[in-house]
Amino acid sequence: MAQYKLCLPAMGESVNEATVTQWLKNEGDSIAPDEAVVEVATDKVDTEVPSEISGVLIKKLVQDNEVVAVGSPMAIIETDEQIDQDEPDATDETPDVEQPPLAVEEAAALMSQAEEVVSIPQISNSNGDSYYSPLVKSIAKQEGVSEVELSRIVGSGKSGRVTKKDILLYIEKRAFNKPVAPVSSPMPTSFSGPTKITEMSRMEQLIADHMHKSLQTSAHVQSFIEVDVTALWDWRESFKQAFMQKQGEKLTFTPIFMMLTAQALGDFPMLNASVEGHKIIQKKNINLGMATALPDGNLIVPVIKDADQLSLIGFAKKVNDLAQRARKGNLSPDDVQNGTYTVTNIGMFDSLMGTPIINQPQVGILALGAIRKVPAVVETDQGDFIGIRRKMIISHSYDHRIINGAMGGLFIKKMKELIENWDTSQTI
Numbered sequence: 527m528a529q530y531k532l533c534l535p536a537m538g539e540s541v542n543e544a545t546v547t548q549w550l551k552n553e554g555d556s557i558a559p560d561e562a563v564v565e566v567a568t569d570k571v572d573t574e575v576p577s578e579i580s581g582v583l584i585k586k587l588v589q590d591n592e593v594v595a596v597g598s599p600m601a602i603i604e605t606d607e608q609i610d611q612d613e614p615d616a617t618d619e620t621p622d623v624e625q626p627p628l629a630v631e632e633a634a635a636l637m638s639q640a641e642e643v644v645s646i647p648q649i650s651n652s653n654g655d656s657y658y659s660p661l662v663k664s665i666a667k668q669e670g671v672s673e674v675e676l677s678r679i680v681g682s683g684k685s686g687r688v689t690k691k692d693i694l695l696y697i698e699k700r701a702f703n704k705p706v707a708p709v710s711s712p713m714p715t716s717f718s719g720p721t722k723i724t725e726m727s728r729m730e731q732l733i734a735d736h737m738h739k740s741l742q743t744s745a746h747v748q749s750f751i752e753v754d755v756t757a758l759w760d761w762r763e764s765f766k767q768a769f770m771q772k773q774g775e776k777l778t779f780t781p782i783f784m785m786l787t788a789q790a791l792g793d794f795p796m797l798n799a800s801v802e803g804h805k806i807i808q809k810k811n812i813n814l815g816m817a818t819a820l821p822d823g824n825l826i827v828p829v830i831k832d833a834d835q836l837s838l839i840g841f842a843k844k845v846n847d848l849a850q851r852a853r854k855g856n857l858s859p860d861d862v863q864n865g866t867y868t869v870t871n872i873g874m875f876d877s878l879m880g881t882p883i884i885n886q887p888q889v890g891i892l893a894l895g896a897i898r899k900v901p902a903v904v905e906t907d908q909g910d911f912i913g914i915r916r917k918m919i920i921s922h923s924y925d926h927r928i929i930n931g932a933m934g935g936l937f938i939k940k941m942k943e944l945i946e947n948w949d950t951s952q953t954i
Contacts (some may be wrong), residue, residue: 530579530609531599537568537859543595544568547659548687551583557603564600567659571857572690581605661855662693664727668822669697690855694821729824740886744801745926748881751938755897756916758782758948769954773839777954780816780871781841783894786944787869788812788833794937796929798866800887806928815865815885816845818852819874826852827885829865839954872921873897879919889925890934892941894918 537544544566551563562574563583581603588600658666658676666676671693679696681688726734762777769777791798791812799808812834815827828848830836836844851857868885873896882893897918904913920941924934 527604527606528609529584530577530581530603530605530607532563532575532577532601532603533599534566534594534596535575535859536596536863537566537571537573541568541596541859543593545659546588546590546592546594546600547572548590548683549586550574553583553586555583557581557583566594567661571859571862572659572661572855573859575600577603579603579605579607579609581607658688659690661690662688664729665690665693665697665822665855667727668824669693671697694854697821727822727824729822733824736886737883740883743886744884744889746881746884746923747926747929747931747934749922749924749931749935749938750879751920751922751935751942753918753920753942753945754902754915755779755918755945757950758945759897759916761948761950765954769842772954773842775839775842775846777842778845779894779897781838781845783871783945784814784816784830784833784845784869785836785838785841786941787867787892788814788836789944790937790940791867792834793940794933796933797890797924797937799889799928800866801889801925801927802887809866811864811866813864813866815868815888816848817868817870817882818849821853826857826862827865827868828852828857828861829863831864868892869894873918879921881921882923884923884925889927889929890937891923892938893921893923895920 534544545568546564547567548565549563550565551557551561557563557577557580559578559580560576562576564575566573566575582605583601584604585602586600587602588594588598594600662676665671675696676688676693679688679692680686681692683689683692758779762779762782766777769775795808796806798812799806801807811832814830814833816830817825817827820826828851830841830844830848833841848857848861851861865885865888867888868882868891870882870891871894872880872882873894876896878898879895880893882891884891895918897916899914900917901912902915902917903910904915920938922934922938924937
């Protein structure tokens, strides 16, 4: 009999650990190939960890609510199958899994993380189960859902556990009714005179650290360009109803601009790259990240894989699907990793332009400003005149370590040309 170590798989870029939320199998239970063994959660997604082999779970190496690093063993499965893992198989006795000695700095960091986990206040529910997943707790805190309210939510998860769907549905329904005043503060707070101090959620901490690291890593430079989208606007207006009836999807500007971005990146492969030390790594696949606002005000960046291979219809379906699942908290780890370039639509908040921070390890990010009706000079064969046009500003942040001003500017000039020369004779 061989012994197989079930390890925590990669959970996406910038995600190094996850919290065990619930074991789906107990010691002694049989496991089939691809069967889920344990549920884990990060501040981005909840997911299940399946077993690659069949066998019997003989030992759990971590417990509920324990934080596990990516690649660390979580359980030992005894199997008749031939396995090929880096570590040698154990004997018939279940071994005590020994971790290699840690450097002083690494040990201190782990101790700090452990103290942080212990100090996080737990939200208890009425049936005595004192554990909610980190995502559920984060959403509850951000939306002001009190412990009393949370305990009243009927969970649809195993053993009645409250899932992301449950709490988001509760918040959606609550919005149509008079909000219930929270019995206790939704987040740890303290007051000093007129000042209110609130602890960041774990997701806010991760975002803050990621953004700060990006500014320290990349030499950020910005370029801006104004684009006339009148023809494209009129074309979309004439086709959006037919598109909805035929495809069952909304035709927004986002999939159009994402498709054109993928086309432009084909002409500027250096922008579809990353930097490691003094090495430039150009990516063959164009995987577009799509910055998406979450109900709690945070952002997540699902990724459209092989974007240059999609039609406009394919883009519309993919954009709508990822946006809906992101806001419901139903993204998988694969949905948020391996992006090569990012697009953010700041215009949805009526912002004219911005200076977005590069999503590491990428080297560029495009911000789409609000589309406005403005008076503009229109050049014709009969002379110039003032007309009403629909215009927007595109902002481009890029890493000046490898992208010079000419390339950064030419890229958004290409975007301008693609948008303003949109083929208005095409049909869907």
